[in-house]
Amino acid sequence: MSNATFEPDVFVMEACSGSDCAGSCPGSCPVEAVALDDCDAGEADEARARRWRHQRHRQMLWMSCVVVGLSFLLQVRPGGLVAFHALESYPLPQSCLSRSLFGIDCPGCGLTRSFVYLAHGQWRESLAIHRLGWLLAVSILLQFPYRILGLRHPEGLPLGRRIPVWYGRMLIFLLIANWVVLLFE
Numbered sequence: 001m002s003n004a005t006f007e008p009d010v011f012v013m014e015a016c017s018g019s020d021c022a023g024s025c026p027g028s029c030p031v032e033a034v035a036l037d038d039c040d041a042g043e044a045d046e047a048r049a050r051r052w053r054h055q056r057h058r059q060m061l062w063m064s065c066v067v068v069g070l071s072f073l074l075q076v077r078p079g080g081l082v083a084f085h086a087l088e089s090y091p092l093p094q095s096c097l098s099r100s101l102f103g104i105d106c107p108g109c110g111l112t113r114s115f116v117y118l119a120h121g122q123w124r125e126s127l128a129i130h131r132l133g134w135l136l137a138v139s140i141l142l143q144f145p146y147r148i149l150g151l152r153h154p155e156g157l158p159l160g161r162r163i164p165v166w167y168g169r170m171l172i173f174l175l176i177a178n179w180v181v182l183l184f185e
């Protein structure tokens with residue numbers, strides 16, 4: 001490295017790798033003339049990630065509204081299909097690909113009916129149709145405070161990165177474990 005000015009990549013690495021630079025580049029880089037390009041790129045990535053998180057929070061908030069709304073608007077018909085209250089003669093078609101194509105229940109089979117039963121206060125029916133329906137329903141209700149806090153949080157990470165990831169993994173693990181147990185029952 002003969003002259004930092006002519007080797008911006010190397011120089012930038014030196015200038016920007018310090019912790020004082022990361023995440024607060026504009027105006028804070030020790031050698032702005034050379035380092036800002038790289039800092040701006042990092043900053044742009046972080047800004048994109050923030051925008052993506054906020055967009056995700058908005059999407060999940062809407063999805064949760066739809067799920068909760070449908071749970072109240074639908075009812076379970078005697079055949080096991082669900083239908084809107086005012087359109088009881090027109091049940092919605094079977095939506096599970098696994099069951100439609102192979103006749104096998106998937107780990108999520110029964111969740112819609114479980115939510116619908118819960119929304120109507122039928123706890124026993126909800127548990128009978130899916131043992132984890134209540135847990136998923138609570139998780140959907142928790143989306144409201146979590147996503148609203150996420151939208152208000154500057155980074156979009158009100159609980160940090162790990163807790164939401166591990167919570168999601170726990171739900172997936174429990175759904176699959178429940179499904180495996182059902183296969184042997």
Ligand SMILES: [Zn+2]
Pocket residue numbers: 096097098099105106107108109110
């Ligand atoms: Zn299914």
